[in-house]
Amino acid sequence: MNDVGLVSATWRTLRRRPDVIVAALIVLLFAIMAAFPRLFTATSPRACAIREARLDPQGWGTPHPLGTDALGCDVLATMVAGVRPSLLLAFVVVGVSLLIGVTLGLLAGYYLGWADYLISRTIEVFLVVPLLLAALLLLSLFKNVDLGAGTFSVILLPAVVLTLFSWMGYARYVRASVLEAKNLDYVTAARSLGASDLRIMFRHVLPNAIGPVTALVPTSIAAVIGTEAVLSFLGIGVRPPATSWGIQISQGSEWVLGGAPHILLAPLICLVAAVLSLVVLGDALRDALDPRLTA
């Protein structure tokens, strides 16, 4: 099956599943929200009138459709503003981890020997450290490092830490696929025709190995979004005054019993919807891409 065939076959499988369509639409919605927040709200998340604190949701068309939080900031505006750091963080972390994981997995699986030994042991070292513990430790240590307040600066620290502990899965997956693929007849044929290592790796081995890894991506993005919320809840993720869903959830949790549960519910529903959609997509993608699962 050539590349075009794989893509279109995948697409055919996916579009027959209604849950995938719904999940994709939700993810698309959040992506648009991150790119064009103005489409969803005209209010700035930093325009907070304390006298209007903890208003109940007032419905669409009013100044505060989802009400206001404990400091009088608009809940919808804060939520929309929180999408960008959450998604950006997820894409950066998954992107960089993918790059590292695929490169190392490819090297280890193709060359074996000392390269494999070195890479596999490193993978094991990083695997045995629990992610949450390591993230807590590193982020608390560097809590007071000032990186500025740009969109990218606020997520830089969590991004580095999360990347550090999420590339191993890809590396292992790729290594296993490479081991399998490199002994296939057509690879042996290419080698005997005198193809260089690089050419074999990128033309013949990698395309075969990349499928299963791609299926991991949506699930990983979901995991990063979830982890970011946990870290922000603990006060060490994205830093205020920048906002993220985790920060909103943490602030809202105080008021659940204090008569203003909407401050918690709005970001919580978004978080659950986004994570769930991504997991559904990941699942479907794996079914479609992994040849071993197709009947």
Place this chain on the structure above:
Amino acid sequence: MALTVAGCSPNDTEPQGGGPVTLETWISQDMETLFPGDAGSYDNISILDVVYDGLVRYDPETTEPYNYVAESIEAGDDNTVWTIKIKPDLTFQNGEPVDAEAFARSWNYTADGDNALYSNYFFGIVEGYDEMQPETDDEGNITTPGAVDELSGLRVIDDLTLEVTLSSPFAGFATMLGYTGFFPIAQECLDDVEACAKQPIGNGPFQVTDWQQSQELTAEKWADYPLDETPDYDAIHWTEYAAGETAGWADFQTGDLDLSFPPTAEVEAAANDPELAERYVERPGSALTFIGFSGYTEGPWNDIEFRKAISMAIDREGIISSLGSGQATPADSWVVPGGVPGGEAGTCEWCTYDPEAAQAALEEAGGWPKGEKLQISLGDDEAEVEYFTAIGNSIEEVLGIPYELNVDPDYFASRSAQGYDGMFRNNWFPDYPLNENYLSFYASGEPGAGHWGWYSKEFEDKLDEAAGARTLDEAVVLYQEAEAILAEEFPTIPFRWSFSATYYSERLDNVTLNPFSGAPILREIEITE
């Protein structure tokens, strides 16, 4: 550790077997010392209040001082020389006598700048203080220790008579003497100050028996207490909670604590509970939270119009009513109104929310530099971070000045070292009931010095004039004039008066609150079981 704490809960001390009756209360976890001369926080001051007795104590209603350990306190003709006579036959909990020497020993130790104690500055009014202060380098390290170790103005006449000579007249000296820093200490305490800071040897109705730092502290009644202000119960147990932790309220609800106050989000629910409402006391507090500026750095805040603009842009009413659920009062003066002699409301002309006047004042000050952020610094306290976020929002909303919060765990050190750039939070608990106490800490001595880099010769001359007044009443009026100068020059912005309130358990009775600190007066509480 949880087991130990539970072991001391009131449920285990039901008086069936006639066991000791223990009051269960709490402090926050960061208390460092119980040495009288070094205690400056809400927690250690309220604990030392039952462990030590001062020369005077204050009436909980009128805040008027009355003699307690002192037999009499008399001023010489011009309020410079004070003669203190001490009641006979009083002892410390270890048997040492509480005499003139016990006070002299304590005051000399605290006044000695080499020991770097919190209450050191209170002795600045006593003759010979300057010779006791060390020279320090720019980082505050001692380079040359103070020349002498005793105040020349302090003279032990006989066992029970102490003569104090002040460096200049001060009519309010007797009022100061009930403050923690003026408590006596035993010789045994001075011999091992570190041990004494952990387990003080007091002369009050309770003695500290055990302090597991940052976990719990227990004090038991001293059987031989000679004076009469002591409650009927047998012991007090303080559980320590991390600052901002809400576990205290949960423990109160399960009956493990006798005194507590709910976290912000639960204030309303508690107030609406008719059963709880019966067990509630409140009183306006006298601690001022105010905003200072780094007058020692370049910035728009050195223009008084800018400070006015900031002050009028802060919606005190709105912030306090929605964050504190009414648990505080907006401040519009520098001395607590009604709480101490000379305190009046409304001395601050620019302390009401007025967006238009604020914008006009900002324009007059030349606006805010584009692209810059106003830094708002404060200590690491969750509730206060919320308040100051709201203050920042209010300023940004009215004046369009973007801000950033700088939450600084080393707040006190940074402030002393003039390490801020912008505006920062300050809080002042009064030490004794006189308006002078709210004003004298602004006297920095020279331009650019002090926490705010603010200096006014006129203001400091007025303070000196007031200190030299013949009577306390005259002094109070002159201090009011000093407050007026402060109001005119406007170096700091009053924000909020504390408001104290507490809920108490069913077995407590006669719960009243201290007019200065707002802490429940432990000596007055009765336990009915």
